[in-house]
Amino acid sequence: MTAWLARRITQAVVTFGVAVALMFVLMRLAPGDPLSRMQEDRMMDPAEIAKTRAIFKLDQPIHRQFAAFVKGVLRGDLGLSIEHGLPVNTLLASRIGPTLLLGGATILLNFTLGLWLGVRQAVRRGSREDRTLTALSLAGYATPSFWLGLVLAWLVGIKLHWLPVAGMQSPLLAPDAPWLARAADIGAHLVLPALTLSIVTIAGTMRYQRAALLEVLRLPYIGTARAKGIPERAVIWRHAWRNALFPVITLFGLWLPLLVTGAVFVEMVFAWPGLGSLAAGAALGRDYPLVMGTALLAAGLVVTASLLTDVAYALLDPRVRYT
């Protein structure tokens, strides 16, 4: 197991390195220029362009730029964002909290409500409840997140005035307000984006869980358990559900990075200050340092999540053996 783990970690590090290097090169090969966005509606002086290129080392050949980037990464310095004018580290640090909050809330909703509903569907397979939940979850899955977000914002925020329509906190709330008031404020702002993301993603969890549990429920040991007179609730939750969790662990591994950098539309619609919209803006504006910063983070998350999934399998599933 130790040797396998060492090999798997090495593999992860290499994958990470290759992904980042590819990203670096592909970004520079793509048409467009980092100074484009600022020139889109403003005329720039040639001297100003030259100075900006020099500051961001854009006037140097690509291998020198890469060497400087790697050197910076090893020092923990990701450089300056061209568009924001702030250190990339600072920008990422300021956005990671809101991102984890939104991603965490969505995952929590998905993997509590989604699993529970998936189990209910499997247990009541073919019933009206099963069919209704399938239809509803697929409808949610088929709904574009930005459209759903706009509808929820209009209905809940503008028409009913129940919840704030955008942002992460009320700017008029004093910064020294009691923490409970601030937490409630952030919580209120979190509801709509988290709900939007959950509605469009929960179908996956439900379908995976339903299929996995149905598979397990067909196995002989479940019949044995029932024959022993074990209550049905215990059969489902204690014996069947645990073994039906493995496909869901894979799903969790796949979603973790997606929820960190993939909530672009929802972040935009709700003006949520997360990494997704930051990364999208950086890619559109060819803000190389910021793109690379978010790419490092995303690649790191994908590789880590994949590694953790494999390790979780190894630890949880006695049938899986790694040599």
Place this chain on the structure above:
Amino acid sequence: MPWTAHLVLAAAVAGVVAARPPCAVAQQEPSSIVIVTGQQATLPVPTLMEGPQATLANNEISDHLFLRLAAIGPELVTSGDRGFQPQLARSWSRRDSLTLVFELDPRARWHDGAPVTARDVTFTLKRAQDRSIAPRLASVTARIARVEAEGDRRVVFRFREVYSEQLYDATFHVPILPAHLLDGLGPSSSAWSAFAGRPVGSGPYRWVRREEGQFIELAANHDFFLGRPGIERVIVRVAVSSDARINLLLAGEADAMDNIPPPTTNLARVEAAPSLRLVPVPSNILGYLLFNQREPGHRDRPHPILADRDVRRALIMALDRDLLIRAVLGPYGHVPFGPVSSQLWIRHGAPRHSRQDQSTARRLLAGRGWVDRNGDGIRENRDGAPLSLRLLVSSSSVARGQMAAIIQEQVRQVGVHVDVVRVEPAVWIERRTSGDFDIDFSSANLDPSPSGLAYSWSCGGPGNVGGYCDPGADSLLQLATASPKADRGLWHSFLRRVEENSPAAFLYAQTFVFAVNRRFREVSIRPVSSWSALWRWPPPGS
């Protein structure tokens, strides 16, 4: 308990916990204003707003914090010495045609209480003219030969040549910085100093805090020497998506929004809200179709179709520009005469633009040998090559995308085929600047000064990417710029010449539409630096 009941109960609990009183957050504090905008200011410090930092967002915040020696007056006349309003300078006079003398207002103070002195002005101009710190500012202030302090309250500007915009150059480009706080900082360190994170200015509002990606908060400077601001707190909130901005406005979580973007359905939504009023403001945006007169890929050769002035004129005649504006901008725009935005003072009294005249367009094209020879509705030349052009459009603009589709149809009616090529902004600007287009749908953010027209509409202008050149027009431009007084006649001669040459179809001069909550009764929004008059607004309800 059935599962549906669990769900309903959970939803109800979540709703009760999360819900607050009906939102209208902005209205909880009567003396605050929440302005929602699309971009966050990152470095609102004069002389540091260069390159990527020369953004509208930085300039808007900077104008709350820092004052200039004088501000452009309501007529927006940048020529001569009379169209300006005192700010840090209470008066100015001339020693001769090359020398301007400013008397500083003795009441002016920095937010830390220190007086504003002549040394602050010389320090700021020295930084602004240092190409290693501020290449853009150095370029636009190049005609200022030197700036000297005479005592604490008098500053003397000496210019290299006689021209009509000396006062404009001395005052508009650079708000004044506090020398006593920045003197010791080197040019490279100042951007990251504590000052840049918490700027200290002399303006009506002082810096409070910045939440990255969310908002910036400013507070009234109670000791502001020109009068105490009526509104105590200014929150500039950020939402990149225009949908989110409009939602914040409609939900009452923002009081004002700076420019509601097309389509017109956005305007209709805001207009329908009884709590909001629309405020039209002349903008510096000019939209035009730039005809490339050089062949894409071979800049040394003339364009096979568009080098011909009659073809360019025919294309302009084929367009119903008034219809384009009505369809996409509604009542918020007009067809300009020449490359002139709504803000430029030279637009007043200019001739009217030519109307659509498709029969003249057809005649011009036929006269140049473009005839529909195979009956497919598209004209061909004598060699059978079709009259087909590519229209390059940035995908970032909804308005330009909509207009491009209408333009395609309007020119088809005179037998011209246009392919609309929509590309993302980074690709668009790269292709535009390298001249890789037939027609470019440009949108320029013009200076308030007409002298800036030389950038794109003179033979050697760095922004002249269409290869347009008319030495006669350049002479007129030079004459108008050098005139010691505001001479509209000279400028109109230049504009006429440009229109005759038809280097572009000037489509629209846009009017921005701001939205402001009706609880603010006396609202004044300036065309140049929109919110800089905010401090004069009385508090709501007063």
